[in-house]
Amino acid sequence: MQKQKGMSLIPLMMTLVITVLCSGYISSCSKRLGWGVVLWDVQNPAIPSGTLVPVYIKSKIDSVYVIGIPKEFQIKPEKKTDPVIDKKEVPLWQISFFSNRGKAQAFVKEFADYASLYAETLQDGLPIRAEPDNGARRVYRLRQGQVVKILSKAEGSPAMSGNKPLPGEWLQVLTDDGTIGYCFSYRLRIFETEAGKTLTSTQATISNPENDPTLESIFSKSWAPDWYQDMLDNQTIDLDTFTDQWGFFPSQDTGVLHLALPDFDKTYSYTAITKVDTNSWRFEGTPLVVTLRNTDLLGVQYEINGGIQRTALFVALPISVSDVITQEKERRLKLIEGMIAQGPVFQSETYGKITLSPDGSFQWEGFDLLVPRIIPQTAIGTGIISMRLFIRESIRTTYDGAFTMYFNALGGDGQPALAAPGTTIPVNFLYKVEPGSLRLEYLPSSSITGTSVLQRSSSPIILYFTTLEQ
Incomplete structure (x- = not known):
């Protein structure tokens, strides 16, 4: 009997607390300040996330709201004479406040898909960012196993593993001390919970260097x-x-x-x-x-x-690597444009006619005298020029540079077999462009290591072309 008598004092004590609280802030708790939506499940009594509640008081000093407890969540008194506890003090971060009930109800509908969703981090030190982007400012560092509340999905730059996007999405989350930011879902275990259930970690925390x-x-x-x-x-x-x-x-x-x-x-x-x-x-x-x-x-x-x-x-x-690649492609394109500016058609009575296009492609007619010593028999007179070769300073006194002409090749049935550079037939040349002329010098494979031209041939084969008046 003594135990039951002691328990009956609890509702009375809670009533006194709320009464004192109300008298401390304003003269009465009956005047409503606005409306709130529960973001994180409230305990004792259990009020689930997403619930619309009246808000009576906001205390910046104590960082709390005094909210009204909806009737369906109120704890029934043990005795009829005991008062009903219909108000509760909760931290500010646990409530999204609205001065207008209509706006609060609209938020309830918007938040409904996420109201019961929480997440547990699978990685110690997982950051929460100010924006849904890996490069955004970090506003929080999660402990392994720490639980956060999911507020919404967010559009942002995908997290990458090298140049491959990782599965997952950016989520706006709320921590258990009120920090809001964005976290990528790849290292989160998302789960649903019920109101009143205590949210705890299922994994032990592993130490991680802090502020390093x-x-x-x-x-x-x-x-x-x-x-x-x-x-x-x-x-x-x-x-x-x-x-x-x-x-x-x-x-x-x-x-x-x-x-x-x-x-x-x-x-x-x-x-x-x-x-x-x-x-x-x-x-x-x-x-x-x-x-x-x-x-x-x-x-x-x-x-x-x-x-x-x-x-x-x-x-x-x-x-950045991507910027270097872009700059190198632009450099090579300018070299081709420089040759085209002197042509774009170059002809030789001995070695035929070469026509260059702005996209780097070429057409070479009448190169029969170069077959098969320089140009293989299976090559046809079309292909792509690549400015992939680099020459030593000692060679620059004679030539502007070097390039590879990738010839399209005949297939086994005698028909053209078009392929990308690197799978076609490569033929390398040094080149010199001057007003009205183009000079090429054949480069045997023995003169090249990788993309570096180490030396000229001991017995060079030089081809002279002049521009064709259009």
Whole structure:
């Protein structure tokens, strides 16, 4: 009996609290301030997210609203003589406030699809951003297993693993201390809950380096294979090997690491980051260890063939890979335009007629004397010119540069077999363009390593063309 008597005091005490609260803020709680929509499930009593409630008081000092408890959620008194608790104090962040009931009801409808949706982060340190973009300012860092409330979906830049978009979408979320921002869903476990259910983590938290500016710099930079820097320094961009598909692509927003090299390509998911020493970190759940060797040089240790360790080096370039590729394509196009400006038709009584087009394609008629010593018999007189070759300074005293003419080839049935550059028949030449003329010098494969022309032939074959008056 004593236990029941003690329990009957609880409603009375809650009534006194609300009464004191009301008298402390304003003279009465009966005057409604506006309307609110519950964003995060309220406990004791259980009021589910998405519920429309009257709002009577807002206290900036205590950061709370006093809301009315809808009748269907009110706790029934144990005794008829006990008062009904119809008001409750809740944190400001837990309520979306509206001065107008119509606007509040419209928000309830808009919010209905998300009212019961929560998410648990699967990655320690997963950031919440100010905007739905990987590059946006970070406003919060989640703990592994921390629960957030989903408020809506958002349109934004997709999270990437290298040059591939990851599955998922940007969500506007609310943390359990009132922070609102955007989080990518790839590393979130989305679930539904019922009002009154306590939201707890199902995973243990793993330590993650906090406020580590060096680690942050690794995530903030784009990491390309170290040989890209050599190409930039020497201004010899090989578009076949200088590509945005290769590199080291770490992401805080998704918990994904993508390591892409010509002979190795793998995507990893990590759960946390552990600091190994001053400039090294281990990504838990993967075999990867990264070491920042200097500001713009990163070593990534990985495994192949079941345990053999390798280390790849990556650099943070002063310009994005895509911008370098664009600039190189523009450079090559200008070189072709320079030749066209002197032509676009060049003719020779011995070697035929070459016609150049702005898109880099060519047509060569009457090259029979060059077959098969220079131009193979299966080549037909159409194709594409690629300014992919780079010559040494010593050769620049004689020639402007070098290019590859990719000839379309005859198929097995004798019909033209059109293919992209690289799968057609390549023939390399040095070239010199002068007013009214074009000089070509055949380059045998022995003169070229990769895209570098190392030397001229010891017995050069030189072709002279003059412009054809139109």
